Amino acid sequence: MTHAKSFPWLHWLRTVVAWLVTLLLFFPLGWLVLTAFKTELQAISVPPLVLFTPTLENFQIVQERSDYMLYATNSLITSVASTILGLMLAFPAAYAMAFFKGKYTKDILMWMLSTKMMPAVGALVPVYVMAQTSGLLDTRTGLVIVFTLSNLPIMVWMLYSYLKEIPNEILEASRMDGATLWSEFRYVLLPLTMGGLASTGLLTLVLSWNEAFWSLNLSAAKAGTLATLIASYSSPEGLFWAKLSAASFMAIGPIVVFGWFSQKQLVQGLTFGAVK
Amino acid sequence: MNRFIPRALMAPAVITLFLWMIVPLVMTIYFSVIRYNLMQPDQTGFIGLENFEYFVTDPSFGTAVLNTLLLLGSVILITVVLGSLIALLIDDPFPGRGLVRILLISPFFVMPTVNALLWKHMMMNPIYGVLAQVWLFFGGTPVDWLTDLPLLSVIIIVSWQWLPFATLIFITSLQSMNREQLEASRMDGANYLQQLRYLYLPHMARSVAVVVMIEMIFLLSVFAEIYTTTGGGPGDASTNVAFLIFKQALLNFDAGVASAGALFAVVLANIAAVFLIRMVGKNLDK
Numbered sequence: 001m002t003h004a005k006s007f008p009w010l011h012w013l014r015t016v017v018a019w020l021v022t023l024l025l026f027f028p029l030g031w032l033v034l035t036a037f038k039t040e041l042q043a044i045s046v047p048p049l050v051l052f053t054p055t056l057e058n059f060q061i062v063q064e065r066s067d068y069m070l071y072a073t074n075s076l077i078t079s080v081a082s083t084i085l086g087l088m089l090a091f092p093a094a095y096a097m098a099f100f101k102g103k104y105t106k107d108i109l110m111w112m113l114s115t116k117m118m119p120a121v122g123a124l125v126p127v128y129v130m131a132q133t134s135g136l137l138d139t140r141t142g143l144v145i146v147f148t149l150s151n152l153p154i155m156v157w158m159l160y161s162y163l164k165e166i167p168n169e170i171l172e173a174s175r176m177d178g179a180t181l182w183s184e185f186r187y188v189l190l191p192l193t194m195g196g197l198a199s200t201g202l203l204t205l206v207l208s209w210n211e212a213f214w215s216l217n218l219s220a221a222k223a224g225t226l227a228t229l230i231a232s233y234s235s236p237e238g239l240f241w242a243k244l245s246a247a248s249f250m251a252i253g254p255i256v257v258f259g260w261f262s263q264k265q266l267v268q269g270l271t272f273g274a275v276k
Numbered sequence: 277m278n279r280f281i282p283r284a285l286m287a288p289a290v291i292t293l294f295l296w297m298i299v300p301l302v303m304t305i306y307f308s309v310i311r312y313n314l315m316q317p318d319q320t321g322f323i324g325l326e327n328f329e330y331f332v333t334d335p336s337f338g339t340a341v342l343n344t345l346l347l348l349g350s351v352i353l354i355t356v357v358l359g360s361l362i363a364l365l366i367d368d369p370f371p372g373r374g375l376v377r378i379l380l381i382s383p384f385f386v387m388p389t390v391n392a393l394l395w396k397h398m399m400m401n402p403i404y405g406v407l408a409q410v411w412l413f414f415g416g417t418p419v420d421w422l423t424d425l426p427l428l429s430v431i432i433i434v435s436w437q438w439l440p441f442a443t444l445i446f447i448t449s450l451q452s453m454n455r456e457q458l459e460a461s462r463m464d465g466a467n468y469l470q471q472l473r474y475l476y477l478p479h480m481a482r483s484v485a486v487v488v489m490i491e492m493i494f495l496l497s498v499f500a501e502i503y504t505t506t507g508g509g510p511g512d513a514s515t516n517v518a519f520l521i522f523k524q525a526l527l528n529f530d531a532g533v534a535s536a537g538a539l540f541a542v543v544l545a546n547i548a549a550v551f552l553i554r555m556v557g558k559n560l561d562k
Contacts, residue, residue: 019372025380090289096286114546119541122541125307126304127300130300248393252385260381
């Protein structure tokens with residue numbers, strides 16, 4: 001701010017450079033959106049077309065060829081359900097770690113995080129076998145369980161760092177006044193951690209919505225999410241850029257818009273409360 | 277409050293996560309010491325460490341480990357450096373900053389498969405791709421990115437996807453800078469570079485640690501981007517450890533060798549975790 005005042009030209013240069021960088025970085029995504037509204041011929045025209053008459057044809061075809069609503073519903077249900085289930089598991093654990101710190105609390109936290117570092121593909125064969133024997137293959141329930149567990153470490157971490165910030169005295173005071181564990185949670189903790197719960201939930205929602213590996217390997221026609229829909233457009237024989245773009249647009253649209261609205265909340269949580 | 281309640285509260289998360297880790301791990305250990313090829317179901321039996329030997333002596337093994345580290349290192353470096361530059365660039369208010377922020381953050385919300393397909397077909401295609409057209413416009417020869425520079429291509433795609441994340445965290449960090457301190461340093465005659473060196477960078481150290489930590493967790497097992505773009509090739513040029521295991525499990529149908537590989541990945545993840553605790557754990561711990 002201060003430098004801008006003393007050097008107006010610097011301020012303008014900065015604005016121009018910032019916009020150039022932004023447009024450059026956003027370009028691929030913008031191009032995807034443009035391509036979604038082109039015909040197949042326009043999509044691969046050389047040189048690339050910037051001006052054209054937009055068509056909704058691709059969206060229609062995507063909708064007709066595959067049941068978009070089914071995939072979208074599956075995505076929505078699995079990501080929302082795994083977020084809620086995850087919060088229910090993670091919150092009590094984070095609470096216990098933040099307020100009743102034991103000898104092993106730090107180790108447990110680190111261990112949780114380390115489970116996230118192993119490539120999912122390493123557990124593919126066992127998880128597939130388990131899903132098959134328990135009849136959870138290609139079911140939403142199966143996906144919800146897997147999404148929840150793979151996000152759980154991050155959720156515990158995020159909530160832990162939020163709860164850690166709350167002074168113990170507040171809780172002690174409420175306990176002195178005879179609050180039960182439930183009323184302490186309901187009237188003291190919950191209002192104080194709404195922000196943390198929201199951002200943890202938002203991130204989990206985004207991660208589950210975008211999860212591709214488990215969806216591709218554990219679900220098919222019945223429980224397939226939007227990630228599986230995209231995969232069906234990426235096979236070599238079905239390669240049509242405009243339709244692929246339209247399908248992608250329909251798959252990422254909801255979550256990107258959702259992300260725009262929640263970015264402020266999200267960043268607070270993503271930094272584990274370490275950056276304020 | 278007795279000791280029982282905290283444990284009871286932790287139990288659901290810890291137990292489910294423990295099962296999620298231990299059951300596949302035990303099965304993996306079991307698979308790794310038996311002959312288990314889905315194409316030859318009749319040949320079974322204990323074979324000891326043969327699967328491990330096979331996985332480690334695979335000609336692609338060294339490349340895969342190196343690629344994993346190269347991918348991890350370069351993406352972290354690129355996103356931290358560019359991310360902090362962009363964050364510094366848009367820290368001061370300017371016309372349209374809100375919109376810039378929204379456009380910059382967008383790639384982070386796009387699923388990795390879509391990002392990969394978008395780059396593969398619409399950006400990096402050597403004939404119709406936008407990059408090829410740009411090269412031609414400037415009189416250059418279009419690059420066949422995924423064939424000639426497979427690992428670099430994957431690095432570019434993954435960096436593009438994670439840059440918004442780093443930028444967003446750095447912006448947040450910068451906005452919490454003490455404005456009075458900045459003002460005071462300017463009064464004392466500090467120029468922008470001095471402010472950068474003594475005020476901005478130390479302030480950002482913590483957020484750099486956060487970015488390194490989260491990216492490390494997610495980048496160690498990059499899979500979708502490689503699967504969708506190069507398929508690990510050509511040859512093994514863009515194969516990382518995660519992809520090598522996948523190749524053994526699903527392309528060679530050898531669950532035994534894949535399991536041995538998975539155990540190797542566990543070891544690698546743990547080495548990374550120890551490294552991580554040393555490097556950033558302290559920085560995060562108040």
